[in-house]
Amino acid sequence: MNMALDKPYKDVPGTTIFDAEQSRKGYWLNQFCMSLMKAENRARFKADERAYLDEWPMTEEQKQAVLARDLNRCIALGGNIYFLAKIGATDGKSFQQMAGSMTGMTEEEYRNMMIHGGRSPDGNRYTREWEDR
Amino acid sequence: MNMALDKPYKDVPGTTIFDAEQSRKGYWLNQFCMSLMKAENRARFKADERAYLDEWPMTEEQKQAVLARDLNRCIALGGNIYFLAKIGATDGKSFQQMAGSMTGMTEEEYRNMMIHGGRSPDGNRYTREWEDR
């Protein structure tokens, strides 16, 4: 079934807006992430990631994306960055390391880009600007 | 501190509106009632009411009102009928028995009043109508 509501944010490149549709898709993935806010669950997850994931009604694709720490894939499968950040916290990663990991840059490249003023909006506003590349 | 907002419902006789002020006053009383939605807690409460009540940061007055099943007193102390109904459910009482118990009527008198059309609004709209009696 299609929604007739406007989704003007579909044409922003490299960006997934966490709307109701994404939220439905990622419900259990995100709820799994929430569970990592308890120290006890973080320990259980670290001890056997696959076994812990299998306690959740997530899709196999979602589980694989978590195991691979592929955050872009997690987002495509309905994950939201604030939820996914709990995985990073469990791994001892900072928000900057997590954000950088999605850009195809090395950690140092990303850090340097931020120190020099971040990614410019120029050329990064519309999907067509990325397709032209 | 006083609130400057209108509370026109203060002049309805025999009636306590569950507003923010009542809700603050009755917070733990009502949360105790909510706990009785679990069969396990109902059993523990029945086994030793006083001990179960002492697990909650309620006032002594609130605890006494619960022990006495004095619903009018419970309401004066911040209780709300939908929460207090969990006590009645634990005791195996119906909503009609609970409501009737607050009116000063016997169970039969209250039931008969309801069968004959309930309490008339006439003479029951303003506190002054009750004071004149």
Added chain:
Amino acid sequence: MMARITASVYTSHVPAIGAAIDLGKTAEPYWQPVFAGYEKSKQWMRDNTPDVIFLVYNDHATAFSLEMIPTFAIGCAAEFQPADEGWGPRPVPKVIGHPELASHIAQSVIQDDFDLTIVNKMDVDHGLTVPLSLMCGQPAAWPCPVIPFAVNVVQYPVPSGRRCFMLGQAIRKAIASFDAPLKVQIWGTGGMSHQLQGPRAGLINQEFDNAFLDQLIADPAALSNKPHIDYVREAGSEGIELVMWLIARGAMADVNGAGAKPTVRHRFYHVPASNTAVGHLILENN
């Protein structure tokens, strides 16, 4: 073809009615007149089964404790379990939701400045299941998916009648923009006059109730301006539940410049069911 609202249904949702059904007491002299009033409604439901019911009700300190009290909460989950309200869960089917339509409505009405709470996990109490039992009897499964929409009428301030009526209008617009040919009914539940607390418990106001039914049919926009205090004083402290009927009524064609007055398919009123006056209406869009 887009989704559309075909009819609205209004009914009280007294817990004792649920108990009477579940315990097989519907033929008893006390209860027989209540259930007789819904015989026609059950036939109408069989003849007019919708694809989805948008069911406006209130939670009675069941899913929502005092920890979190949403003014308006929309259930977007795939299913909802009947709650244990203290007497054990009602022996009724689980409620199947409609996540796509529910999320669509949430998205649309939030953009229309209604500050909903989205709920993805919630048990549903008698406020939702008793109307389903009254309208559908005791089937093995409810006849269609249901979107639960919970309104705070427990802790004051509850939303105004006017706010509820305008919300109904926004819900209509949201449903009409959903790209699937669904027939949707909107139900408003709770009321009529009753008071469950204090020395004034047992208040019933038949004159108020019948005037409310008349005006709900004829001039709901004017009715929506009735202040809270009038409900409390005239219809009892729990009579305030009637504001929820204005959400369903606000979603009808005639008050959105989209049709003539609705047809009154059924009207019923009876006193008492336990502490409460029972009122019921079925309005079909024209």
Added chain:
Amino acid sequence: MMARITASVYTSHVPAIGAAIDLGKTAEPYWQPVFAGYEKSKQWMRDNTPDVIFLVYNDHATAFSLEMIPTFAIGCAAEFQPADEGWGPRPVPKVIGHPELASHIAQSVIQDDFDLTIVNKMDVDHGLTVPLSLMCGQPAAWPCPVIPFAVNVVQYPVPSGRRCFMLGQAIRKAIASFDAPLKVQIWGTGGMSHQLQGPRAGLINQEFDNAFLDQLIADPAALSNKPHIDYVREAGSEGIELVMWLIARGAMADVNGAGAKPTVRHRFYHVPASNTAVGHLILENN
């Protein structure tokens, strides 16, 4: 004498700033320029300590999971604990609430047709505690009670800028009707431009941010009409947090016919803090 709003404060609430404070890194070359920008603010707070802070922020999947997502939630509890966001709770004082004023505001703005969720139990995350640390340093106790006001900016649709601005106006009215001589500050937090997700992560738009600050001071009513898509496209997907600043701005005297333009007591802007542009304003009512 009634309560009144004396000033509004605006600031980003980046988690890495909290970590830098908690780990004693504020003098490091990377962080020094950020904290230098708040030195004046800390002095101002000491000189202008309010009786209550009404703190608008967003929860970052901490207190609210996907089970329940309130658009607007007001914290009415007596206290709120700093949350464990996955790195352990921040070593900061617990937050003392102001239940009387919070409940009063809830009552008033719900009657003004804002459909709040009332919250009586909630842990507070970096969105609330980092602004307190920036403005107050590392005291043994926060200088005054705080009313947490959480806005959904995580799951779309988030409330519009216009809705936020109007809510600020309603909050002002509510505070002005509270019968106690309290000096209240209202803080809007989050932003400025940043994007934490996807191949476009790291987006910063200094031009947008500075124009936003200019317009927030000079013409917030016009700014409030900026559509969501402009924030997302120009300021990054998480730049949408800036709509929360409009709540604080809407509560100022000048946009409520109650005074002249506010005095800009302090303005600061710096890039970067971790992934984010840091913006900060202090506006005093006239």
